[in-house]
Amino acid sequence: MTSPIPPELLNLVFSYLQMHPATLKAVRESSMDFAMLSRAHAFAHLVFNNVDHILKFLKLASAAHSTVPRTLRPESVCFRDIGAIGDDLLPKICDHMAQIHLKHSLAIHITAGGIPPVVIRLSGAWRNNVRQLSIRGGTHSPGPFFDCLASFPQLQLLALRSFQVEEVGIAGQLFKLPTTVTHLSLSHCAPLWSFLGSRMQPGGGLNGVQDLYVQEVFFNGEDGIGDMRACFRELHSVHTITLDPVYQDDRHPNFNCSPYDILRRSWEATLLQMNGLKLLRVNCASLPPKFATESVCMYAIQFSNLLVETKTVVEIYAPHSLDLSSPSACEELLDATNAPNPTAATESRKVNLVIRGLRGRLPREVGASHRVMVCEYPVAFMETNWEEAMGSRLDGF
Numbered sequence: 001m002t003s004p005i006p007p008e009l010l011n012l013v014f015s016y017l018q019m020h021p022a023t024l025k026a027v028r029e030s031s032m033d034f035a036m037l038s039r040a041h042a043f044a045h046l047v048f049n050n051v052d053h054i055l056k057f058l059k060l061a062s063a064a065h066s067t068v069p070r071t072l073r074p075e076s077v078c079f080r081d082i083g084a085i086g087d088d089l090l091p092k093i094c095d096h097m098a099q100i101h102l103k104h105s106l107a108i109h110i111t112a113g114g115i116p117p118v119v120i121r122l123s124g125a126w127r128n129n130v131r132q133l134s135i136r137g138g139t140h141s142p143g144p145f146f147d148c149l150a151s152f153p154q155l156q157l158l159a160l161r162s163f164q165v166e167e168v169g170i171a172g173q174l175f176k177l178p179t180t181v182t183h184l185s186l187s188h189c190a191p192l193w194s195f196l197g198s199r200m201q202p203g204g205g206l207n208g209v210q211d212l213y214v215q216e217v218f219f220n221g222e223d224g225i226g227d228m229r230a231c232f233r234e235l236h237s238v239h240t241i242t243l244d245p246v247y248q249d250d251r252h253p254n255f256n257c258s259p260y261d262i263l264r265r266s267w268e269a270t271l272l273q274m275n276g277l278k279l280l281r282v283n284c285a286s287l288p289p290k291f292a293t294e295s296v297c298m299y300a301i302q303f304s305n306l307l308v309e310t311k312t313v314v315e316i317y318a319p320h321s322l323d324l325s326s327p328s329a330c331e332e333l334l335d336a337t338n339a340p341n342p343t344a345a346t347e348s349r350k351v352n353l354v355i356r357g358l359r360g361r362l363p364r365e366v367g368a369s370h371r372v373m374v375c376e377y378p379v380a381f382m383e384t385n386w387e388e389a390m391g392s393r394l395d396g397f
Contacts, residue, residue, distance in 0.1 A: 029135075032316065037048045045076050046077060050081055050082065051083060054082070055166075058093065062223055073101045076102075077102050077187040079123075082118060083116065084118060097123075097125060100125075104130065106134070110136065113138055113139065114141055119342060121355070127152050130154060131154050131157065132157040133158055134159040134161070135160050140163065140164065140165055141168075142175055142195075146176075157182075159173060160185070160189055164192070175201065181208055183213075185213040190225055200236070205234070207234075207237055210237050211238070211239070214243055215244040218246075236276070238274070241284050242281040242390075243283065272299075272312050280313070280314045281315045282317070284319050285319055286358075288319065292319050299376050300379060301315070301375040316356070317356050317385065351378045356382045356389070357385035
């Protein structure tokens with residue numbers, strides 16, 4: 001029976017179900033009409049877990065009564081632990097892969113070693129379409145890795161997670177990202193910053209990056225964290241930096257200093273004084289509340305003590321555990337407004353410091369303006385939580 005629901009509306013529903021494969025599968029199996037209308041959405045994100053998985057998919061796609069579309073146009077393709085493929089099978093598989101018209105996103109998950117040459121071969125037909133490349137895991141030789149990046153002429157976003165570099169046999173060599181790469185995401189890659197600081201071409205290796213996302217523990221004892229600050233100074237084109245600290249009980253972000261200690265540190269000042277930086281996001285959503293309030297204090301102090309007015313806006317995303325419906329949470333938030341700062345300027349300034357995503361009603365002391373003085377610096381409260389702000393930027397991580 002034909003569905004009384006207009007196909008355009010069904011198509012919109014199916015597009016939302018793409019991120020819920022189990023639900024989409026159940027809907028498709030409930031009706032032949034639904035199965036046919038949702039085919040494009042069912043294959044919007046392809047994941048191949050191994051070589052056998054690829055072979056089974058190709059067998060399914062070539063079956064006499066297959067419901068797999070002859071030409072697939074997925075938004076993303078992911079290869080996981082794809083090992084060697086025999087010379088007798090590889091040409092056939094490559095021919096089938098060429099029938100897949102990838103729209104923009106390629107992900108490669110690796111357990112050991114670098115990017116398998118077979119994956120580069122399989123993705124050959126998509127190189128002009130790949131705008132987002134995500135690589136997770138592995139220990140990579142710099143030469144082949146940067147050659148791989150250069151083979152994607154439209155690459156705009158590069159996302160690396162748990163990514164390591166093998167610095168063997170590269171004495172004196174310098175590298176650079178393709179100039180097309182404007183968005184760089186690094187997650188759990190702290191040791192990589194030492195490589196970026198010593199092996200990227202000065203003034204050009206990272207020069208095209210406009211948007212940088214970093215997810216780390218930010219623990220002072222972590223290899224590479226010290227080199228990160230020096231690398232930031234080389235990001236001459238960056239306008240947005242997002243810091244996403246990961247909390248661990250025994251190793252946590254170094255945000256628990258007193259405000260006076262912060263004045264003697266250069267980390268925050270380095271960020272706020274970067275030429276061209278317009279937005280600095282600090283995600284405290286998964287951290288204990290004290291880290292958020294102390295972050296607000298230290299940035300307020302840095303803003304107050306800058307000798308030159310900055311255009312940088314700092315957005316701090318409130319912890320999920322900080323619910324203002326709790327009286328103790330309100331007290332903790334308001335305590336931050338009384339933090340001492342004997343050197344802060346008292347004149348009114350533009351609000352460059354914003355707290356986002358607080359749950360519950362703001363305390364009465366904040367007032368209708370949604371502003372409060374922290375260390376004698378104005379701070380604004382706004383809506384939008386971390387997940388809403390980042391959206392698809394976190395996809396693939």
